[in-house]
Amino acid sequence: xxxxxxxxxxxxxxNPVRPVMQRIKDFDVMELDLDDADRREQAARxxxxxxxxxxxGIFYGGGRAVSGCPxxxxxxxxxxxxxxxxxxxxxxxxxxxxxxxxxxxxxxxxPCEAACVQAxxxxxxxxRNNEKFIIEQAxxxxxxxxxxxPQHRTGKKIAVVGSGPAGIAAAWRLNQLGxxxxxxxxxxxxxxxxxxxxxxxxxxxxxxxRRFQALREVGIKLVNNTEVGKDISVAExxxxxxxxxxxTGSRKRVIWTCRVVNSAESTKPLIT
Numbered sequence: 001x002x003x004x005x006x007x008x009x010x011x012x013x014x015n016p017v018r019p020v021m022q023r024i025k026d027f028d029v030m031e032l033d034l035d036d037a038d039r040r041e042q043a044a045r046x047x048x049x050x051x052x053x054x055x056x057g058i059f060y061g062g063g064r065a066v067s068g069c070p071x072x073x074x075x076x077x078x079x080x081x082x083x084x085x086x087x088x089x090x091x092x093x094x095x096x097x098x099x100x101x102x103x104x105x106x107x108x109x110x111p112c113e114a115a116c117v118q119a120x121x122x123x124x125x126x127x128r129n130n131e132k133f134i135i136e137q138a139x140x141x142x143x144x145x146x147x148x149x150p151q152h153r154t155g156k157k158i159a160v161v162g163s164g165p166a167g168i169a170a171a172w173r174l175n176q177l178g179x180x181x182x183x184x185x186x187x188x189x190x191x192x193x194x195x196x197x198x199x200x201x202x203x204x205x206x207x208x209x210r211r212f213q214a215l216r217e218v219g220i221k222l223v224n225n226t227e228v229g230k231d232i233s234v235a236e237x238x239x240x241x242x243x244x245x246x247x248t249g250s251r252k253r254v255i256w257t258c259r260v261v262n263s264a265e266s267t268k269p270l271i272t
Contacts, residue, residue, distance in 0.1 A: 006044030012123040046079035054112040068115040091138040099169040105132030148218035150178040159241040164192025167247035186227035
């Protein structure tokens with residue numbers, strides 16, 4: 001813990017937002033960023049408490065509500081690393097549990113902040129904003145593509161059906177493990193909910209496109225305007241790929257699904 005009195009010394013500062021009279025004239029992102037010094041002070045507010053409720057997601061209300069981080073992000077650890085100016089390590093720690101902090105750092109409702117011990121006596125830590133800072137540092141310094149490249153190729157070919165958050169995360173991890181991955185998307189643009197379900201004021205589409213450019217750079221193939229079962233058959237996929245991962249999500253409700261279908265006799269898992 002870099003500054004054990006940080007939560008006393010520094011008040012919470014949210015990311016500023018653009019003035020209303022500017023925002024009503026366009027559809028641009030409404031949230032701005034703090035400067036680096038202020039962001040590191042915000043990270044110093046994390047108390048590294050004995051029981052960090054922020055990083056353990058507990059579902060309740062019949063699974064309809066959650067307290068804490070559903071991804072089980074190691075929040076106190078990367079908050080401390082941000083404060084210490086160790087951004088590369090913070091990025092590596094964050095992406096152990098979350099492959100898409102460039103998305104969650106912008107649109108997540110942050111139940112972790114409500115679960116923060118600091119919130120018992122004042123405002124919690126700016127966890128979502130800190131997460132966004134970490135991933136932006138990673139893109140700025142070129143760490144994203146380096147982290148996604150495999151050390152060797154296994155020779156296995158995987159088809160991922162759907163390019164929403166589940167498809168991106170599955171493809172990224174499978175590629176890291178050395179498998180050759182192809183994502184199939186039925187729409188004309190990649191991203192699913194990220195592209196078609198979240199407005200620009202929350203998630204600029206350039207951010208989504210930046211992530212898919214990173215997927216291309218690490219060797220993942222992207223095929224759009226291709227609906228499985230219509231433009232290409234399941235039989236064709238089974239013949240061409242060792243595994244098929246279904247990440248089709250849902251058009252009617254915000255539910256992300258991801259299911260692996262064996263297309264070979266082996267049942268050995270290809271993703272961990």
